[in-house]
Amino acid sequence: MRNFHRNRLRQRWQSLRQSLSMYQYCGRAIALVWTTNRTLTIALMVLTLIAGLLPGAIAYVGKLIVDGVVQAARSGLADDRWQTLTYLGIEAGLIALQAGCKQGLALCQSLLRALLGHKVNVLILEKALTLDMAHFENSEFYDKMARARREASSRPLSLVGRTFGLVQDALSLLTYGSLLLNFSAWAVLVLMVAAIPVFIAETRFAGAAFRLFRWRAPEVRQQNYLEWLLSNDTAAMEVKLYQLGPMLLRRYRNIFHQLYGEDRDLTIRRGLWSYLLGLLSTTAFYAAYVWIVWEAIAGAISLGDLTMYLVVFRQGQTTFASILSAIGGMYEDSLYLSNLYEYLEQPIATPLGYAAHGLSPGDGLRFEAVTFSYPGSSEPALEAVSLHLKPGEKLAIVGENGSGKTTLIKLLTRLYIPDSGRILLDGLDLREWNPAVLQQRIGVIFQNFVRYQFTVGENIGAGDVNFMEDEMRWQAAAEKGTAQPFIASLPDNYHTQLGRWFKSGRELSGGQWQKIALSRAFMRTQADILVLDEPTAAMDAEAEVQIFDHFRAMTQNQMAILISHRFSTVRMADQIVVLQGGRVVEHGTHDELLRSGKRYAQLFSLQAAGYR
Incomplete structure (x- = not known):
């Protein structure tokens, strides 16, 4: 039994430490917002401080107005009346300033939200550019990316807003507490304790909502x-055809x-507990309400004091609940923000190569006993593959689907x-080459090439x-790729929009896309x-022969x-490699x-029998 309680305490301590560690993201979120726009961040901080001090000042001036009205009614003196009107003018000025602060805060948050959303999305996309292919072929990585992108653009600002709001409410609470201490320290204690159950419930359900969010990515x-x-x-054509x-x-x-169903169950439980625990706060308020009214009836406090204490206790209770809610919300925001930073x-592999030139420029390309398995796979995609391609030579690779042909190209690039x-x-x-220099030396058309919705x-x-905007290079490349004749027939030639996603887009045939x-x-x-x-998988036999005759002349x-299933094309190569199960089973002309x-x-x- 002692061990059981010890384990329970250890688990609770670890859970508490984990919860507290989540708040480390407050500083990171503030730094992120700061680097997004320093001027708006400073304005947000200043307005937050002013907005935090104003409620207590307004409540105190309200007390002075009520007491001034009572005094002016008793004395009938003009000075007392003007004094009361002065207090009224001061309160109007403070309320106008408070309204201005609220509008300023809303303006800063709105502008920062747009800037921060853009910045976070850019950070996510910049990170994607640094990742290896292994990440993009891993479902767990896609779950991480999905979790990072969902709500990641709004959570940093929300966390900063709650942090500044916490400071604002803390300042307000200090002013309320200092005013309420004149009445009773017990009233301050009741004010604070009554809001704690709601805070516990909110924090607990925030954690449950986050775990639900992670599980179902x-x-x-x-x-x-x-x-x-x-x-x-x-996908529209096939979806319709196959119904x-x-x-x-x-x-x-x-x-x-x-x-x-999962959201509904969590929302119902969260709402029910929040309501039941919220009744404690309401009960505490009315107990204090009775106490303050009783003191006013007994003559212990003035009518102005009665008005002020009721306002201070009600707003103080709301402010303290807001503080605890902000802490719970910060915990929830931190949980979601942890997805972004995760x-x-x-971790990404650091490129080790920096070379821009080889040791033997005339040696060409060599594979020496190359073996490779995809992450998570027990079977090698390539096993002990060796071949040598000299400058100017043409190599054809043939084999069944899944024999390792495309994998070989992924390793080469x-x-x-x-x-x-x-x-x-x-x-x-290749490990010693600078990746950018190496990739500039390789031109590739993949089997699943991208059809960009560009011109x-x-x-x-x-x-x-x-040289993406170099029209002379476009034309030279199109000539080599045999695309020039059909491009000339397009309405705007090289400036014709392709695809159907954007206005005036023109769709091409499969063969035309392959020429592009x-x-x-x-x-x-x-x-x-x-x-x-x-x-040339989408081209007819005649077009294929023309392209490869042209290709040999151009290269x-x-x-x-060359990877192809058509042997009429393959036979043009200087040497042919046959892959089977990731191994070279034949090699020759x-x-x-x-x-x-x-x-x-x-x-x-x-x-060949199919053509007889």
Whole structure:
């Protein structure tokens, strides 16, 4: 039994320490707001201080007005009447100043909210730019990002607002307390104790709401995905054709009802407890109300004192409850803000390479016993892969889906790093290259290339962001990518808006989009390695032959890696690698592999039979 109580105390102490540690984010939130706009932050602080001192001053001047009215009525003197009117003018001035402070605070908060929302979103996006591909292929990372983006733009300002509000209420409470102490110290104690139960309930339910928020990040992302499927032009054709709409909408509704049920239960429990515990505060107020009225009837205090003490006790009680609510709200904001910093402080691999030149410029590209497994996978995607591509040579990679072809390209472009083995360019390990220099030497068209909702020129120019607005380069790249003829037929040529998301957008065929993507790869004029991952999958056979004849002519001095399922294309390569299960099972020229009669020859014969 003793051990049980000791463990309970230890758990409660750890829970308390964890709760207190959440308040560390107050300072970080203030620093974040400060760096967003210092002028507005200073204005917010000054207005908060003034607003905190005004309520006590207004309550005291109100007492002077009531006592002045009573005195003027008794004496009938003009001086007493003018004194009372003076107090009234002072109160009007203080109330006008209080109203001005409220408007000023609202203005500062509104402007800071917009600036801070932008700043936090930029921080989230900047962090995304520093992350590795492994993060973007990890569902847990997406949950972190989703939690960071939801409410992250509003919570820092909310936390700062509550912190400043806490200072404001503390100043008000000090003035109220100093006035109320003249009546009784016990009244101050009742004022403080009565609000504590509500604070405990609010803090407890804030923690429960946050835990609920963290648990269901995957469900919220799934709901957003279903919403995207039902409303996006990319998926609209297939959703309608296969009549998926009702099923997807049903899933969307089911997730909503699940989330709503959890929210409803928590909201009902929170509201019920807050109401019951709030009755304690009301009871305390009316007990003090009776006490103050009794003292006034007995003649112990004046009518002005009665008015002031009632106002001070009521507003003091509200202010103290506001302080505790602010502390609970700060705890809740800190919980949500921890999601933002958990994401922003996600560890990233520091690039170690700084080289801009290789040791043997004529050596080309080498894979030496490269093995790689994706994070969380027990099976290697590539295992002991070795190959050598000399400058000017063309390499074709063939294999079934899942054999490791695209993984090999991800390693070449250093989106991933091998678990073992080395990849060398010009005799130097890719790990030692400066990533920016390395990637400028590689032009890639991925199988799942991006169809940017930009103009034609910008779609092509995206291949080299340093020259994205260079129309001469657009045209040169489009010529190499065989996109020039159909671009010339578009209404605004290179300035034609593509896609249907924006006004006057023009949709292209699959083959035309692939030519745009191919042209994008040619934007990198300094690239001596070109990678084409299924570059002609949406084109007819005639267009494919034309493109690859043109491609060979345009890349005589460049290394090229081609991934394709069409053997009419593959046979043009200087050497062919056959991947199976992540391993190189055959390597040679087209004629050599046919003579061997193995896997490549079988696949070639099967495909050739389809054309007879």
